[in-house]
Amino acid sequence: MNGRLRGATTAVAAFVLLVALWELAKWLLPAAGVTVGDTRILPRTDDAAMPHVWTVLARLGAPEVAGAADPRSVGAAVAGGALVTLGLALGGLVLGGIGGTLLAVLMQRFALAEKAVLPYVIASQTVPLIAIAPLVAGWGGRIAIGGWTWEPWAGVMVIASYLAFFPISVGMLRGLTSPRKADVEMFHALAAGWWTTLVRLRLPASVPYLVPAARLAAAAAVVGAIVAEISTGTRGGIGRLIIEYAQSATGDPSQVYAAILGAAVLGLVAAGLVTVLELGLSRYRGATA
Template sequence: MAGRTRALLTAVAAFVLLVAVWELVKLVVPDEGVLLGDTRVLPRTDDAAMPHVWTVLARLAEPEVAGAAAGRTVGAAVASGALFTLGLAMGGLLLGGVLGVLLALAMQRSGLLERAALPYVVASQTVPLIAIAPLVAGWGGRIAILGWSWQPWASVMVISSYLAFFPIAVGMLRGLTSPARADVELFTALAAGWWTTLLRLRLPASVPHLVPAVRLAAAAAVVGAIVAEISTGTRGGIGRLIIEYAQSATGDPSRMYTAILGAAVLGLVAAGAVGLLDVVLRRYRGSVS
């Protein structure tokens, strides 16, 4: 409990520090920024580029459509978009997590497969996500199974899983190979098979490595979902909302920052939700030798 309270206070302090730095930059840096010759070394800090934090927060309570009598507020729109993106990101995390765990199990089982597959797993993360999104959307649009046609949200989920599977696969593989040699030899001496050794030794030992990997994967899944929504034009999520609000940024820049704030909070919520997994599996925290 003390550790979770400390983590919460640290997160709140980090947010307060970020707000303080933002306002300090607006106070110290000139409105037009700082130019060194023709190169801008510090950004513009006028209200059109960096609105005050309280202006952004106040915009959340205003109507999304000016003059509408019963329209939703900007905050409601951001919350709705964030929940939509969160659902897709968690679906991508689940899909990527299953693929990552299965791949890690296969690589731990076969050293030859590990040496062959691991370089490609690492290299896969060097491909720009914005280049993959149109391909996934294009290929998926041709899929139809038992009358069900591929939906745009499915492309977002697949792209999100692409970023999520890598940290889980690597973290799980490291955890599966973390037991001490003496422990493995003890199970071998007791004639324990691979399946028994996996359940009784390797999986418990992998938990301290897996939980941080899942936390990282959750944040990556959110980033993947937002980028995929922007790249594929999927409506309903926070990514599309950022684009829509950015189009009116010249007249109302603070509205765009409300969507960016929603995306940041969404990433924190996704990463924090992994803490529940940590609580469930806390009995295995000391399993690493």
């Protein structure tokens, strides 16, 4: 409990520090920024580029569309979009978690598989996500199985899982190989097979590595879902809101910053939900490599 309280306190302190640095930059830096030759080395800090934090927060309570018959506040729109994106990100996290865990088990079981697959797993994360998203959407649109056809949200979930599987596969592989050689030899001496050693020794030893990897994967899944929504134009999520609000950013930058703030909070919520996994595996918290 004390550890989680410290973590929450640290997160709040980091947010307060970020707000203070934002306002300090607006106060100290020139409103037009600093340009040397044709290169801008410091950004503009006027209200059209960097609105005050309290202006962004106040915008959350303002109507999304002025004069609408059934006005919806910006905060309600951001919350609704964030819930849609959160569902897709969590779906991608589950898919990526299952795929990453199975891949880690395969690489631990067969040394040849680790040598053959791990370099490609690492290299896969160097491919620009914004280039992959349209390809996934295009390929998925051609899939039709029985009466089921590929929906745009499925592509978003797949792209989210693409970013989520990497930290989980690497973290799980490190955890599965973490038991001491003496412990593994003791299991062999007791005639325990590979499966028994995996379940009784390697998986419990991997929990301290899995939980932080899952937090990283949750945040990565949110990023993947938002980028996929922006790249493919999928409606309903917060990525689409960022696009729509960015179109009016020159006249009302606080609105797009409200959506960006919602996306940042969404990432923290997704990472915080991993605490449920941590509580379920709390009895393995003391497992050591």
